[in-house]
Structure formats: C-alpha cells, structure tokens
Amino acid sequence: MIPEYRFYQGAVLCELVDAATMPLSIREVTEGGRLGYYTVNDEIGLQVKHSAARLPPWSFTLKDSHFSQLLGMSADLRHVFLVLVCGETGMLSLTVNEVLEICEATNDDQYWLRVTRRPGGMFSVSGSKGSLRQKKRAGLLAVVAAIERQSAT
16 A cells, blocks of 8 residues: 555655756655655755645644754755645645744644645745745745756856
8 A cells, every 4th residue: 555645745756857847866865764855966855744634724743853854954955945735735845944934843842834725826834933924836936946046057
C-alpha cells in the first residue's frame, strides 16, 4: 500500500518538474529518517507538509525538530521553502523568512500554520504570531524563480 504522504509529495515534485524550464536534480534528504525533505540542484531546499482535509481551513503543525531542520537547511542552502499542500485544492510555498514572520513555538514546542482560500482565490496564511501581509498564489512560482536565478549564475 502506498502511504498517503507520498501522493502529496509526488504532487509537489510533479508540479516542480512541470514548471521548471531547465533540467532538475532532486534528492531526498534522509538525515534523521525525516520524510518530506528534498534538495533541488543541490542549492534549494524543500520541506513538504500536507493536510488531507478537503475544505479550508487547512492546519499544519511543525514539531520543534522539523522547524530546526528547516532552519538548518537555510544555513546550508541558498534558498529554502516550506511547501504546504492543501488537500486536493492546491499548494503554496513559503520562504523561511515568511515562516519566521508568522510562527513562534507554542508551550509544547510546536509551530502551527493555518491556510484558508476562497474558491478561485489566493491563499491566506497565518500562524501563532499573526498573518502574512500578502496572500499567496497557488503553485511553486517562488521555488521555480529561485531555481532559475540559481541556474543563471
């Protein structure tokens, strides 16, 4: 049986390959037995989280260890993104700075995010510290732009 998370991660990787205009090298980061961590072209990190809920709001929780790995990746790689897959509705990407802007640890050392979207609209993202000022478009546009900038240098 195929684990549920693989469908969501597969959707992210397919979206990335479809949107890219150049060849990609994608590697799974297996450090610590974690699931959902990838590097693209050895310079861009992705952490994929999913919510299987069919309708908004979609909730995401990052354990302290997940958050630490996200920050650790940002120390080692040029660009790092947290990709949130919202059921079958779509996905969006957040930079590490955006995550830090809206998230802080709760009393149980966890970080949470909440995503909403009106039909056909953009995603609104909030966390324990507040909401992102800008709504996010569906897809991995920021990730693809980072890949293209990286390949241009």
